[in-house]
Amino acid sequence: MTHFEGKALSWKTAEGMAELALHHPPANEIGTVLLEELERFAEALPLLESQASALMIYSKQQAGFSAGADLLELHSRLEHTDNASAVEGVRGFLERIHAVLNRLDDSSLTTIAAVHGVCFGGGFELALACDLIIADKMARFCFPELRLGLIPGFGGIPRLKRDAGNALVRDLLLTGRSINAAKALASGIVSQVTAEGEVLRVARSTAAQVTKFDRAAAAAAKHFAKRLPTEELRREIDVFCQLFAQPAVRQALAKYAEAKRTKSIHPYLP
Amino acid sequence: MKDLEQTTEEILNLAAAHFHVPRKSLQAGDDFYEKLKIDSLQALELLSRLENHFGVELPDYEVQGVSDFRTLASRIQARL
Numbered sequence: 001m002t003h004f005e006g007k008a009l010s011w012k013t014a015e016g017m018a019e020l021a022l023h024h025p026p027a028n029e030i031g032t033v034l035l036e037e038l039e040r041f042a043e044a045l046p047l048l049e050s051q052a053s054a055l056m057i058y059s060k061q062q063a064g065f066s067a068g069a070d071l072l073e074l075h076s077r078l079e080h081t082d083n084a085s086a087v088e089g090v091r092g093f094l095e096r097i098h099a100v101l102n103r104l105d106d107s108s109l110t111t112i113a114a115v116h117g118v119c120f121g122g123g124f125e126l127a128l129a130c131d132l133i134i135a136d137k138m139a140r141f142c143f144p145e146l147r148l149g150l151i152p153g154f155g156g157i158p159r160l161k162r163d164a165g166n167a168l169v170r171d172l173l174l175t176g177r178s179i180n181a182a183k184a185l186a187s188g189i190v191s192q193v194t195a196e197g198e199v200l201r202v203a204r205s206t207a208a209q210v211t212k213f214d215r216a217a218a219a220a221a222k223h224f225a226k227r228l229p230t231e232e233l234r235r236e237i238d239v240f241c242q243l244f245a246q247p248a249v250r251q252a253l254a255k256y257a258e259a260k261r262t263k264s265i266h267p268y269l270p
Numbered sequence: 271m272k273d274l275e276q277t278t279e280e281i282l283n284l285a286a287a288h289f290h291v292p293r294k295s296l297q298a299g300d301d302f303y304e305k306l307k308i309d310s311l312q313a314l315e316l317l318s319r320l321e322n323h324f325g326v327e328l329p330d331y332e333v334q335g336v337s338d339f340r341t342l343a344s345r346i347q348a349r350l
Contacts, residue, residue, distance in 0.1 A: 180321050
């Protein structure tokens with residue numbers, strides 16, 4: 001399928017470029033709905049790869065690229081499940097999202113994440129699965145998982161380690177702070193920063209550039225330069241599930257859900 | 271180097287301009303969430319603008335619990 005209009009995302013191809021637009025309100029939280037449509041996208045990749053050279057992923061949501069995992073959905077599931085079933089359910093979810101992101105990471109297309117606004121948690125992990133991240137100067141990047149007693153579970157740590165020095169990896173993980181686009185550029189995570197509102201234009205210009213090159217040669221160069229850290233990705237799922245089994249996570253999610261309900265927290269601040 | 275008053279003034283000017291609020295309606299002791307009518311997402315945007323404007327990096331945990339312009343200015347001042 002070379003084009004698709006879903007509830008949470010859409011894609012289309014034109015002139016050698018594929019574009020995947022995320023549009024799941026409010027901030028492309030990655031839960032069941034978005035995951036199912038990402039899986040459909042992954043299934044369509046072979047066809048897109050035969051027709052395009054580049055893929056640009058972007059968000060139509062004002063809040064940003066993606067705020068990460070759908071914590072309210074996760075909390076809601078936990079409320080109605082015993083711990084063992086919850087861990088099994090979460091492992092199943094992680095394996096599915098890993099399959100999608102690994103397929104994206106390994107695609108023969110040159111993949112570009114055009115990021116604006118919040119690029120947090122699972123959203124950051126989606127961006128890191130791409131070959132290039134181009135960021136609006138107001139974009140912010142964050143791994144807030146420790147706030148919930150967790151680590152990034154969608155492959156964020158192994159992928160961040162590919163791009164950034166270990167000191168920054170530790171900083172982001174252990175403080176849970178967000179960094180701006182300029183810092184992300186200086187750290188090597190982001191390849192270009194644009195003026196406000198210009199990220200889509202610049203990302204499309206970059207995608208147009210990569211369509212000029214021989215597809216097979218580009219794919220070979222990409223696979224030589226960027227390895228999939230398969231073993232670490234599997235290990236991350238195991239560590240995440242071990243942490244998820246702890247009571248602290250259930251409590252943290254309950255506290256988060258209550259605070260969201262009463263609007264008593266600032267969810268994007270630590 | 272700027273002093274705290276200058277830094278505060280620049281923050282008030284920047285906030286007024288970006289969030290389309292009359293500058294004269296903002297005072298250093300005001301709660302910026304209330305005065306600017308912003309949520310945490312827009313607070314992050316304000317943080318990014320301030321980082322870019324002052325050329326500093328201000329971890330968001332440094333503004334945890336901060337809601338007035340003057341204290342925000344002191345956090346930035348500490349990075350200049």
